[in-house]
Amino acid sequence: MNLAKARRRLLPIVSNSLNSLLLPLVNIAVSLLVVRLASVELWGAFVSVMIVVQLGAHVIGWGNQEYLLRQFSRAPARLGQAWQSSLLTRLLLLPLFTAVAFILGWPAQQAVLATAWTVGLVMAQSFNALVVYRRAFLAALAVELASTVVTLAVVLAQGPALSVDSLLLLFAVTSLARALALGLIFRQDISQAPEPGGASGLRQRIDLRYFGLALPFFLLGLSGLLQSRIDLYSVSFFLSEQEVGQYQVFLSLLLYLQATANFILQPYVKSIYRLDETIIWKIALRLFGLGWLLIVPAMLAVAWVLATLYGFSPPPSFIVLGGLYVLPIFFDLPIIYALYKADRTTTVIVVNLTGFTVNLLLNIWLLPRVGLVGAILASTLVHWGAFAFYLSQGLRMCSSRWRLEQAP
Numbered sequence: 001m002n003l004a005k006a007r008r009r010l011l012p013i014v015s016n017s018l019n020s021l022l023l024p025l026v027n028i029a030v031s032l033l034v035v036r037l038a039s040v041e042l043w044g045a046f047v048s049v050m051i052v053v054q055l056g057a058h059v060i061g062w063g064n065q066e067y068l069l070r071q072f073s074r075a076p077a078r079l080g081q082a083w084q085s086s087l088l089t090r091l092l093l094l095p096l097f098t099a100v101a102f103i104l105g106w107p108a109q110q111a112v113l114a115t116a117w118t119v120g121l122v123m124a125q126s127f128n129a130l131v132v133y134r135r136a137f138l139a140a141l142a143v144e145l146a147s148t149v150v151t152l153a154v155v156l157a158q159g160p161a162l163s164v165d166s167l168l169l170l171f172a173v174t175s176l177a178r179a180l181a182l183g184l185i186f187r188q189d190i191s192q193a194p195e196p197g198g199a200s201g202l203r204q205r206i207d208l209r210y211f212g213l214a215l216p217f218f219l220l221g222l223s224g225l226l227q228s229r230i231d232l233y234s235v236s237f238f239l240s241e242q243e244v245g246q247y248q249v250f251l252s253l254l255l256y257l258q259a260t261a262n263f264i265l266q267p268y269v270k271s272i273y274r275l276d277e278t279i280i281w282k283i284a285l286r287l288f289g290l291g292w293l294l295i296v297p298a299m300l301a302v303a304w305v306l307a308t309l310y311g312f313s314p315p316p317s318f319i320v321l322g323g324l325y326v327l328p329i330f331f332d333l334p335i336i337y338a339l340y341k342a343d344r345t346t347t348v349i350v351v352n353l354t355g356f357t358v359n360l361l362l363n364i365w366l367l368p369r370v371g372l373v374g375a376i377l378a379s380t381l382v383h384w385g386a387f388a389f390y391l392s393q394g395l396r397m398c399s400s401r402w403r404l405e406q407a408p
Helices: 002-037 040-061 064-074 076-103 108-125 128-134 137-161 164-185 209-213 215-238 241-272 277-310 316-326 328-341 345-370 372-406
Strands: none
Touching: 002 040, 002 137, 002 241, 002 277, 040 076, 040 108, 040 164, 040 215, 040 241, 064 076, 064 128, 064 215, 076 108, 076 128, 076 209, 108 164, 128 137, 137 164, 209 215, 215 241, 215 345, 215 372, 241 277, 241 316, 241 328, 241 372, 277 316, 277 328, 277 372, 316 328, 316 372, 328 345, 328 372, 345 372
C-alpha cells in the first residue's frame, strides 16, 4: 500500500519533469541535426526568427498559466469560461506580432509562417494551466513525444535541402497539431457554454480587464525571459549567422543545466512556502554546494558535446564562464521562493529588469570588441550581481527571524 501511494505521488513529479525537459532537449536535437546535415549558418538564420517568435508568443501568453491556475482554484465551476476568455482576449495581440514581422523586413512568406507558428505556440501553451490543474502530465508528455518524433523525422528526411522557410513551416505545423491534440484531450473543460442570460459569443468571452489582472504574472515572466535571453538577442543583432547559431546552441545547453536546480527544488515548493527563513537559507546553501559538485563534470560534458557533435570548440575561457553563468541559480532559487512567500514578487521583477538593462548595456559595449566571449561574460557578471543581492536578502531574512526568536 505504501509502495502504491509512493508510486502515485512520484509519477506526476517524474512525468512533469520529463515533459518540461523534453522541449529544450528537442531544440538541442534539432539544432544538432540542422548543423550536421546543413550548416551552422542556417541554424543561426533560423534562430534569428525563432527568438522573435518565442518572445511574441510569450507576450501574447500574458501570464495566463499562473493567472488561470489561481482562477481555477477560486472558481472551479467557471473553469471553461476563464480559459476561453483568457485565450480569446490575448489573441487580440496577434496582429501586433504580424506587424512587427513585416517591420523587421521579413519576406511575406516568412512573416505568415512565423505568425502561424506563434498561433500554434500560444494555443498549445494555453493548455499548460489545464495540464497542471488536472495533473495530466502523462497525456501532455505523450503529445510532446509524438511532436518530437515527427519534427526529428522531417528534419532527417529533408537533410541538406533544409531552409529557413521549411523549418518555419515544420515548427508551425507541429505546434498547431500539438494545440489540436491538447484541445481534444481537454475538450470537456474548454467547451463550457456561456452563462444563461449573459452576453453571447465573443462579447461575453473577451474581457479587456484580463490584461490588468494578469499583469503581475506577465511582468514576472517577461522580466525573467528578457534577462535570460538578452545576450542571445544582442548576438543576433551584432554578430554573424554562424556566431548566432553557435551561441544559441551553447546557451541552450547552459539553460538546460540551470533547469536542473528547478527540477531538484520543484517537488518541494509547496513545503518551502511553509518553512521559516532559516530553513530556506540552509536549503539554498545545500543546493549551491550541490551546484559546485555538478558544474565541473557538466561543463566538461558541454565542451565535449560542442566539439564532438557540433564540430566547434569554444576557448577554455568560454567554458569556464559558462560554468560560472550556471552556478548562481542554485543559490538564488530558494531565496526567490522565500521572497514570493513574503509577497515580495515586485522585488524579483526589479532584479530581473535591472539585470536585463545592465546585460544589454554590457553586450552593446563588449560584443563589438571581444565577440561571443563578451556575451557570456556580460551575462555571467549580471548573474553574480543578482547572486550578491539574493545573498544579502537571505542574510537579512535570517537575521530578522533570529531577532524575532530571541525577543522575550
